[in-house]
Each structure stands twice: as C-alpha cells, then as structure tokens.
Amino acid sequence: MRILVTGAAGFIASNLIPRLLARGDEVWGADNFFLGKRSYVPKHERFHFHELDLLDLEQVVRLFETAKPEVVWHLAANSDISFGTKYTDFDLKGGTLVTYNILEAMRRTGGKQIIFSSSGAVYGEPTVMPTPEDYGPILPISLYAACKVACETLITAFVHNYDMRCWIYRFGNIVGPNPTHGVIHDFVLRLRENPRRLVVLGDGTQSKPYVYVEDCIAGMEFGYRAAQNAVNYYNLAVDDQTSVTEIAEWTIAAMSIDRSEIEVTYTGGPRGWKGDVAQVQLDTRRMSRLGWRPKLSSHQAVRRTIREIVEQFRNGPPS
Numbered sequence: 001m002r003i004l005v006t007g008a009a010g011f012i013a014s015n016l017i018p019r020l021l022a023r024g025d026e027v028w029g030a031d032n033f034f035l036g037k038r039s040y041v042p043k044h045e046r047f048h049f050h051e052l053d054l055l056d057l058e059q060v061v062r063l064f065e066t067a068k069p070e071v072v073w074h075l076a077a078n079s080d081i082s083f084g085t086k087y088t089d090f091d092l093k094g095g096t097l098v099t100y101n102i103l104e105a106m107r108r109t110g111g112k113q114i115i116f117s118s119s120g121a122v123y124g125e126p127t128v129m130p131t132p133e134d135y136g137p138i139l140p141i142s143l144y145a146a147c148k149v150a151c152e153t154l155i156t157a158f159v160h161n162y163d164m165r166c167w168i169y170r171f172g173n174i175v176g177p178n179p180t181h182g183v184i185h186d187f188v189l190r191l192r193e194n195p196r197r198l199v200v201l202g203d204g205t206q207s208k209p210y211v212y213v214e215d216c217i218a219g220m221e222f223g224y225r226a227a228q229n230a231v232n233y234y235n236l237a238v239d240d241q242t243s244v245t246e247i248a249e250w251t252i253a254a255m256s257i258d259r260s261e262i263e264v265t266y267t268g269g270p271r272g273w274k275g276d277v278a279q280v281q282l283d284t285r286r287m288s289r290l291g292w293r294p295k296l297s298s299h300q301a302v303r304r305t306i307r308e309i310v311e312q313f314r315n316g317p318p319s
Contacts, residue, residue, distance in 0.1 A: 004028045004069035006054060006102065007076030009036025012117065014178040015213045016073065021046055028067035030054060034094070035080065035180040039318040054098040057105070064105040071113040071224070074102055080181050081121070081144040081275050088143060095147035096154070103158040115167045115224055118152055120209075120237060120282045121145035122170060130283040133170070133235055142275025156231050165232075167224050172237030172282055172298075175305040176213030177312055183244060184302070187251040188309050189317060197263045198252070201272035204245035208280040209237040212301035215294035222292040234290070237282035240298045244272070247302055254306045 003020055007013050008029025014037075020027050021044050028048045029041070041049050048067070052059050054076055078094045099116075106114065123131045124139040140146045155166045179185040190198055211219075219236045227234070252259060271278040287293075296304065312318070 001025045001070045002028075002068055003071055003073065004030070004064070004067045005073045005075060006030050006098075007036065007074075008049060009033055009038065009040045010075060011079075011176070011178055011180050012174060012213060012216065013073070013075045014040035014042075015176060016075075016217050017042055017047065019217060028063065028069065030060075030063060031076070035078070037178070037180065037318045040178050054101055055093060057101045060101045060105045061108055064109040064111060068109070069111060071115060072102060072106065072111060073115045073220075074099065075117050077117065077147075078144065081142045081273070085143060085273070085275050091143045091147035095144070096150040099151040099154055103154060106164065107158065107162050112164050113166075114155060114164065115220060116151065116155055116169070117220075118148045118168050118170045118233075119145060120170045120172055120235065120280055121277055122149050122152070123277075125277060129279070130239075130281040131235075132283040133233055133286060141277065144275065145277075152233070159230050165230050167220070167227065168231070168233040169220055169223065169236040170234070170282065171216065172209035172211045172235075172280065174213050174216050175210045175301050177305070177308045178318070179309060183247055184251065184305050184309055185317075187248060188255070188306075188313050191251065191255050191257065192313065195255070195257050196261060197265070198248060200244060200248050200264060200266045202244065202269055202276070202278065203266050204248065205243055205270070206272060206276065206278040207241040207243045208277075208298075209239070209241050209282060210298040210301045210305075211236065211238055211294060212296045212304065215296055215301070219287060219292050219294065223287070223290065226290050226292070234287050235282040235284055236287060237284050238294050238296070238298045238301070239284055241279075241281060242298045242302045246299075247306070250303055251306050251310075254310050
C-alpha cells in the first residue's frame with residue numbers, strides 16, 4: 001500500500017514504520033521534530049521523509065499530491081499534556097488545526113481513509129469506570145484532551161461530507177522503546193542524573209492502563225481490517241492498571257540502585273499536574289468482540305518497557 005504517516009519521528013510512528021516497510025508498503029512520513037527524534041527516522045528505499053510544518057496547508061497538500069496515500073496514519077500531536085497547559089494555543093494549533101489540514105488535503109487530493117490516534121483522556125473524569133466508548137457527556141479536563149475531542153468531531157464530519165472512512169482509537173498510556181517523554185522516560189533520565197533522589201509528581205497513587213506499543217499498533221491494524229463502518233471508534237487499552245509508585249520502584253530496581261540509598265519524594269496531591277486524569281480504566285469489550293486482545297498486561301508492558309529504555313538510554317537519550 002501507499003501510506004502516509006504524520007508524526008513520523010515520534011514514539012508510535014517509529015515503531016510502526018519499520019513494520020509497514022517490512023511487509024512491503026511504500027511509506028511517506030512527515031515530522032517537524034518538536035518531540036520526534038532524528039535518530040528515529042529510518043533510512044530505507046521505500047521510506048520518503050519530509051521535514052515540514054503540518055500547519056502549512058499548501059505544503060501538506062503538495063505532500064499528499066506526491067504521496068497519493070491509500071491510507072493516512074495521523075499520529076502527529078503534542079502528547080505532553082503539561083506543555084499544552086503552559087501554552088494554551090499549542091494543542092489548538094498542533095492538534096486541531098493540523099488535523100483540519102490533513103483532512104482538507106485528503107479532500108483536495110481524493111484521500112479516503114484515515115487512522116487517528118485519539119486518547120482515553122477525552123472522557124475527562126468519568127463517573128462510569130471502566131469507561132465505554134458511548135459514555136457521555138464527554139467533559140475533558142486538559143487542553144490536550146479537548147483538542148482530541150475536536151479532532152474526532154472534525155474527522156467524523158469530513159467522513160460524512162466527503163465519503164471518507166475513519167478508524168479512531170482512544171488509547172490507554174502507550175509504552176515501549178523510542179519514547180520522547182512520559183513517566184518511564186522521565187524516571188530513567190532523572191535517576192541517571194541523580195541515583196540518590198527521585199521526585200515523583202503527585203502522591204504516586206495515579207493509576208492507568210499501560211499498553212505496549214507493539215500491541216497498540218497490532219490493535220490499530222486489526223481494527224482497520226476488521227471494522228468496516230464509515231466511522232469506527234474504539235478504546236484501545238488493557239484491563240489492568242499500573243500505579244506511578246509501582247513504576248518508580250520497578251525503575252529503581254531495573255537500574256540496579258540500592259533502594260536503601262535513594263530518597264523517593266512525592267510532590268503530593270491526587271494528580272501529577274493540572275489536566276492529569278489520575279485514575280483511568282477503559283472498557284475494552286468492543287475491541288474484544290471485534291476479535292482482538294493485547295498480548296501483554298499493563299504490568300508486563302511497563303516492566304518490559306523499563307528494561308528496554310534503561311538499555312536504550314545506557315549511553316544517553318537519543319537525539
């Protein structure tokens with residue numbers, strides 16, 4: 001297939017693109033390296049990378065005219081929720097307006113299929129847990145989540161008006177190699193810098209479902225093949241949750257730090273930062289009924305990721 005991947009130097013994309021190339025797809029990628037890493041961009045005769053700002057609509061249209069993709073994996077976003085809180089228009093521009101540009105470029109060039117990475121954060125702090133896809137009203141508590149809601153509605157409107165199809169996935173927390181940020185990434189870097197003290201945001205009880213990136217990608221591909229409605233939307237998560245305290249303790253152990261010689265301090269409060277949904281449980285029954293299940297539990301995914309990132313960052317984080 002001819003495939004275009006946005007956010008091509010980012011975490012999920014850097015794990016996806018080798019998979020696409022291995023099965024023979026022709027892949028175009030776009031990234032501006034805000035969070036993505038140059039070292040994550042593969043060199044391959046069937047991979048065509050474009051460094052560009054997706055806020056530039058005419059550049060985006062030219063890319064689509066060149067690539068003529070049969071399907072777009074739209075993974076570009078600011079996935080650092082705290083950053084979007086500091087700069088209040090950042091998610092609006094880098095998420096919502098970029099998504100509009102992708103959809104408009106599809107409309108102008110005849111693109112018909114889009115796979116979109118949304119987030120379980122769209123539900124805000126729901127009263128029903130595990131939270132199903134039809135929960136409402138959706139009341140996000142971060143600008144990042146509000147952006148994802150806006151993107152979802154733009155996508156479904158374009159699908160209805162221009163005979164497109166979409167696959168929208170509301171993720172749990174995705175973990176694995178090639179991170180650009182996140183709790184495991186941050187703990188490893190902090191402990192490399194100072195193995196005698198670790199600061200943990202919040203009170204450590206924050207608990208979320210962590211999905212291994214290979215499971216995430218496999219689930220998205222499975223849904224793309226199996227779900228054939230014009231609008232397809234699913235929670236993509238696991239059934240268990242892992243706390244921040246557990247991640248901290250497992251990271252300390254994986255880095256062979258004597259627990260008696262390190263001070264772990266907590267900043268306090270039920271959440272790590274404004275906009276952080278502290279307790280997340282996503283209802284995964286619709287994906288299960290579709291026929292897909294993850295291979296790794298949340299605990300297994302976190303433990304594996306800690307080992308991988310400790311090894312990957314042994315000589316410092318990727319550039």
